[in-house]
Amino acid sequence: MNALLHARGLSRAFGGIQALEGVSLSVAPGEIVSVIGPNGAGKSTLFNLLTGVTRPDRGEIHFAGERIERLPPQRRVRLGMARSFQNLQIFPELSVLENVLVGRHVRTRSGFAAGLLGLPLARRERQADARIGMALLEALGLQAQAAKPAGSLSYGDAKLMEIARAMASEPRLLLLDEPMAGLPAEAVARVVAAIRALNARGVAVLLVEHNVHVVMSLSEHILVLNNGRPISEGPPAQVRQDPAVIEAYLGGPADAA
Template identity: 55%
Template structure:
């Protein structure tokens, strides 16, 4: 069953068509990768799926509900979380506090109750702390809970963003370049984490330039070229497609992850 359906999606910036007539479906419980050269429209696609951009044309359905045109907070509340290519971390907060921010969509108390520090607010804060600690443990970060984010290495911060997104209990996680800037050991850890996320029941939509990682973890790969769908298929089909090799892979697939 498709959790996400995209039909005839387009996004134009002035006279430039960043995404054109794009259609695809993401089955629930799968890892679906979107690849393509720089400027292919991958981040623009993510911005439309998460509500940052409103499509010029087309429709987006998530869990049977149309979401194109909804603001980001409503998209997030429906169950779509996201990480970013460039780190979006609160560096003046601890790791645990960063992840607790991701729990706010699961909260039920309002501004007045928070200002008055009513008992139910204190109970909810304890619950959010427990949810955040669970997300940190899942991502292997429990030892860093009390550390300031500003003092941590880049690879840890990448996992911190994922933990914060998972704390919201999404049905789908959009992962934008999770392996960018990681060394080989960190990339292997990221590969394992993506697999565990999928095994947990969260559908993953992945944008990634590391072809080894993509081919190892993905069930389906969609290839974009100049904002248009070039091909779609299994990792094996895509890596042997002559059009993909010519447009993106440069003649040969080189695995960065064994």
């Protein structure tokens, strides 16, 4: 199967510090791939390169049949790439539904003037967007909170809302940056269930996550980074037993296992 996302030889330095060096990865349509590694391994830098926040010094990124490493973030979103962030980015005074609908702007055909004037196309789009937003909230168990201010949500519900907002752009690939960080076990289970449900719809997922149990249970393929370089790659069972991974990330020297 052809890769939906393929990155090859990505490198990036900041002020003489090599944050990423020679990293390659692929995500097939409908696949769940995870990137793990200790703090400072380069995981967020990799996400920033893939989504257009930062450009690579070297390397190529291909997505949905196009070479994209020089495309701005909004063009990548239009191609079908969406991202949630490690640190919540919400509009606390807007309702939960309104926050989700922010993600619909890349799929809107009517312009600002049409919306301001209340033209028929703009009205129809608003109604359709609201239905899509409510369906996403229902899928993530947040429909009862649609009208509440986003700032009133628990941290776990806010994480789910951010995933719903990313999904509102109708992505083919969803990049999730530590969606379980800081969550209690009950909320982690809800996020895991949401990821499985979205993936069952055919959405590919690229996940950065420190919760090793979640990564091993969700992923079909894992890439391990350390000090900005790949040290292991493969299915969970293979990565779990790799001595380099055990020493760098999973808990001590390999010979202690």
